[in-house]
Amino acid sequence: MSLSSTGSVLVVFHWSLTVVLGQGDWGVTYSTQSICVLKGSTVELSCTYKYPSGHKVTSTFWFTRKYTDGNPVNLSDDPDYRGRVTYRSDEKNRHTLIITDLRETDSTKYGFGFITDQPGGKWIGQTGVALSFPGLQVVVTGGYMKNLTCRTTCPPPINPNTTYIWYKNGQQIDESSSPQYKDPIYIHYKDSYSCSVKGHEDLHSPTVCVQGQACNRVTYTKRRICVLKGSSVDISCTYVGYYNVTSSLWFSPKQSGRWRDKLIPEDLTTDPGYAGRVEYPDQESTIYRGTSTLRITDLREEDSAEYRFTFKTDIFGWGHDLPGTTLTVSDVQVKMTPVTVTEGQNVALTCITSCPLTHNPTYIWYKKTVTSPKASGQSYSITNITSEDSGEYYCEVRNGRGSMYSSALMVTFAGKQTSVLTASVGITVVVLVLILCLSGYICFRRGDIYVFETKFHIYTQM
Structure with missing residues (x-):
């Protein structure tokens, strides 16, 4: 039997032997x-x-x-x-x-x-x-005169061109190639210090008091937050003022182009881009310290930005140079692997966002025309796919105060190309046989071989 014969069946036996190999x-x-x-x-x-x-x-x-x-x-x-x-x-x-x-x-x-x-x-x-990642910290040593050193919690690759930036009460005051602040400083109970590395200013140390714990400082609850578009978010901090705190506000450096003076931050509640979407709930404060929360509702992707807090006292204003909390607003998409699907393959659908969501998200999968959810989890697998699995799939992400649906992704079924090819070849042969037989040839079949005879030639179709 010829392997190219139409209608012939090729049977192959696969022998396998499992060998357990040592770990070595x-x-x-x-x-x-x-x-x-x-x-x-x-x-x-x-x-x-x-x-x-x-x-x-x-x-x-x-x-x-x-x-x-x-x-x-x-x-x-x-x-x-x-x-x-x-x-x-x-x-x-x-x-x-x-x-x-x-x-x-x-x-x-x-x-x-x-x-x-x-x-x-x-x-x-x-x-x-x-x-x-290295965490930075300011180490304070000495007696009445204090020495400040910027140290890392783990040693990153040494860069001889590293520049250290120093902040005092939230305001940048110096840059140096040495991790040690240039001069010893006198004790001032109101002053706090922080340091960072140039080019990575978001990686700054916590603010520390030179003496005691009553110095001016702001501490953010989270440095990075990722939430869903259309939801709401709370960005919080605690603050301490050595003197009587008289006012406070939240602002975004991204909006500085709208300020009357680019060096003086303006309250986010007055920004037209956030009109009706910003409030300060849960404000708690005493004369010298407190907590503050910025709440933004109906989040949009353009709200992705850094947000900072500042306050004023009777004779002092907290600086604007230290980074605050970075917010990323994400949409939801579905990714399919592989992109082209044929019968019997395993397909993985993954619900993805542009950043890892801050709160523990819940994922639910749906298929259009099916009333109940298909599955839960960030990924949904379809094993041994058939034509019945074709359709539009989408996921819902529930996170914090909001939820969001992805756009639907069509999972189409291509079938087996080999089956289509075999059927096409078979139909072609049948048509050719009919044409030859109707054209006056003598037609007969020997097993899997068609023979067409004329007076002078013999044609054999395998």
């Missing part, structure tokens, strides 16, 4: 167990890996977390790292993960995995490299 045949060695880097910068994490002879690596990936079934989430597909991850490898089984625009949420452990072309050829070890 597999492994990943990381170049370091921990690394300390600055937010906003780029980091490279490297490893080397080994596997038994006779295997060929078909897939490599880095991960930080696993789904409930134990399979890791490839960082290049993880919505939290979208557009920020690059892989690099060489012929010596060395693999490097490159992450750009590092964020606070990237502080975690990273692991490497790979898959080979043999049955059971998968290595998914434990996460191996811990990535952390």
Whole structure:
């Protein structure tokens, strides 16, 4: 029987043998167990890996977390790292993960995995490299004259061109290449100090009092917040004034172009872009200290900005230079993997936002024309997809004081292309047979072979 014969069936038997290999045949060695880097910068994490002879690596990936079934989430597909991850490898089984625009949420452990072309050829070890960000702190030493030093909680890569920025009572006062403040200072109970690194001003130390705990200072409850468009958000802080506090307000440096004087912040409640959407609930204060909350409702994507608090006393005003709380307002989208679907494939739908939501979000999946929810969780899997699974899917995210629906994503079913091709070839052969037979040829069939005879020629169709 010819393999090209129409209607013929090819049966192939696959024999497999599972071999349990010792741990010594597999492994990943990381170049370091921990690394300390600055937010906003780029980091490279490297490893080397080994596997038994006779295997060929078909897939490599880095991960930080696993789904409930134990399979890791490839960082290049993880919505939290979208557009920020690059892989690099060489012929010596060395693999490097490159992450750009590092964020606070990237502080975690990273692991490497790979898959080979043999049955059971998968290595998914434990996460191996811990990535952390240096926290800054001002260390105060000395007696009546105090020395101030800006120190990190973990040592980042040394940069000889590092510039330290110093703040006094919220106002920038000095820049220096030395982590130590230029001169010893006298004790002033009202004064607080903070430091940061130039180019990374959002990474600043907590404000500390030179003496005692009654100095001027502002402390934000959260430095970064991510919430859904259309919802509301509370941004809070506590403050201490050495003298009697007379007034306070919230402002956004992003809106400085609308201020009458760009050096004097204006109350956000007077900004026309926030008209009817800003209030200060839950204000609690005594003469010298208090808590303040900025509430923004009906959030829009253009509300993504940094928000700061300032206050005035009888003889003093808190500076405007220290960063406050950064708010990101996100929409919701659905991503499908793979993009093209054929019968029998597994499909993963993921509900993604532009930033990790601050409050613990709840995800619910729906399919149009189906009344009840399909599933819950950030990802929804369709296994062995068939034409019955075709349709529009969307997710709902519930977070904090709001919820949001994504736009619907159409999951279409392409079917089996091989079946379509086989049917097309079969129909063509039948039509050809009919044409030849009706044209005066002598037609007969020998098994799977059609024979067409004329007076002078014999044509054989396999």
